[in-house]
Amino acid sequence: MVEKDTSMVKYYLFKIIIAGLVIIAVLWVITPFIISILYAFSDPTDYYSKEIIIPLHYTYEHVRKLVALGAGTAIINSVIVALMTIALSFALGLPAGYAFARFVFPGKDSLKLFIIGLRMFPIIVIAVPLVSLYIRLGLSDSLLGVALAHTAMALPFVIIITSSIFAGIPKELEEAGLIFGLDRTGAFLRITMPLALPGLAAAAIFTFIMSWNEVFIAAVLTLTNRTLPAFILTSAMAATDFIKFAASFIMILPAMIFVFIARRYLIAMWGITLR
């Protein structure tokens, strides 16, 4: 009887500890979000008051100010750049990933290593040559220019991820397609692609967020056509704290919406394709 009691205590103690750890982990992630959102709309007097931690009066003024300064266009710029980055890096990365997954060719492993190695170089090192190259090509201060730079950064990642996605799809499924009347392209488009889609969507989310967050290249390469991080860096960072919070709110919101939509789509698809 006594023994049973201690084991019960142990069981619940363990449960409580786990729950506590989970709560800490969640708070760790979520607190900055909550604080940013609260202070983004905080009345300045509440923000500066020593007695008030959670603001009592709220205002849209900070966000409106930023939008008036050009945050709206910056958001649109960022979305355009991110979508272009996805399109370009997938157009280039998907075939490469497929080749890595399906074919055996000499130098495959070293090539793979080389692709990962590309990420080794700090962006700062290539920033100045990149700017001078872009000026000569007429790409400086253009969204395409930023998207190309982001593509270069995202490409190794896209190749590695897509190759592992394609490798996870049995070759026989494609071969069955070939036997039953498809050519290679048809088998890829009608068999492999639908099965790879959830994984590719996940890779697209990561690419989007990478481009969305990237500030250095965007700030160096653009002047008038700022993406959102570059815009915030040059405008809000010199302003008062609640403007900074408002800026981070603007930064978080679209990314969060995008991820939520993509995530629901993702889960719905995985339910079907996973056996």
Next chain:
Amino acid sequence: MVDVKLRGIVKRFGKTVAVNGIDLDVRDGEFIVLLGPSGCGKTTTLRIIAGLEKPDEGRVLFGDRDVTYLPPRERNVSMVFQSYAVWPHMRVYDNIAFPLKIKKVPKDEIDKKVKWAAELLQISELLNRYPHQLSGGQRQRVAVARAIVVEPAVLLMDEPLSNLDALLRVKMRSEIKKLQRRIKVTTIYVTHDQVEAMTMGDRIAVMNQGKIEQVGRPDEIYLKPANVFVAGFIGSPQMNFFDATIYIEKDKAVLDVGDFKLGLNKDLIEVLKDYEGKTVIVGIRPEHIYPENLIPSTTKKVAKVEGIVDFVEELGSDTIVHVNTGSQILVLKISGSHHYEIGSKLVIALDLDKIHVFRKDTEKAII
């Protein structure tokens, strides 16, 4: 419906030769089994017939048509894969209908054919499910239905039963065979399971190291193996092999094994006299050696050897006894349950009409 001819097929992967010069004629409507151990090139051969691999040398002919360089979709073949390869993102109905959709068959005809195939394989009530909602055996049926719905000229099967449990395998074995009889499609079936091969094949092609060792009806392969490999690969437990020296006496040929001698009929003298004084390999199946008291009445001539029981496996339906004769351990299979004490003496009788003799150098059968 078409006959299939392979002419001098060679396929290399880097330095390894997977298929090393294969000639094979498959008759129209025949069920032929490619049988061999793993890595013998049987699956590669099948993939070459399917068009999924290009041979480095040789030709593949369907009837009079040379299809060696045609892509799979232009060959009118079907295939059942070992992993079934049922498309997970399509319902069962769409899986079966897909080959017809690509061929732009009218919708109502597709519907008719899918229902026909589904009924044949007893999966009519599964048509609306996704593959992940099916068991392995059901998925296998879907794969077969998809393969026959296009009415292929040649049906290829790559170890389709190897992922099923033992009971289901036996059931599907007879079902596939019956189905093939019904639709009379030329079928090439790859397996490493000799029981599957013996029970399903009209003919069997035994393969080893990229070559065909022997082609023949199942009983031919069993009764008259062409060489040591085929003799050893077919039959369970394996055939007993031992070395012997031949000498010819007045009215008989004698195989001198060492601790015992086997006197063969004089009608074999003619065949064996070229090998006089030479060492040969002698083979006899476990089911053709009997304990002295259990010699069947139909057996004409036996050689008796005394030995000691080394090991006994009682399987219920059969008893397998390992007998040590001094220099050899001979395995015998007796039907029914029998009890033998390990270490006890046992006189065994070798059925001399069932003895195989192979050349020592080429391992080819002499008798």
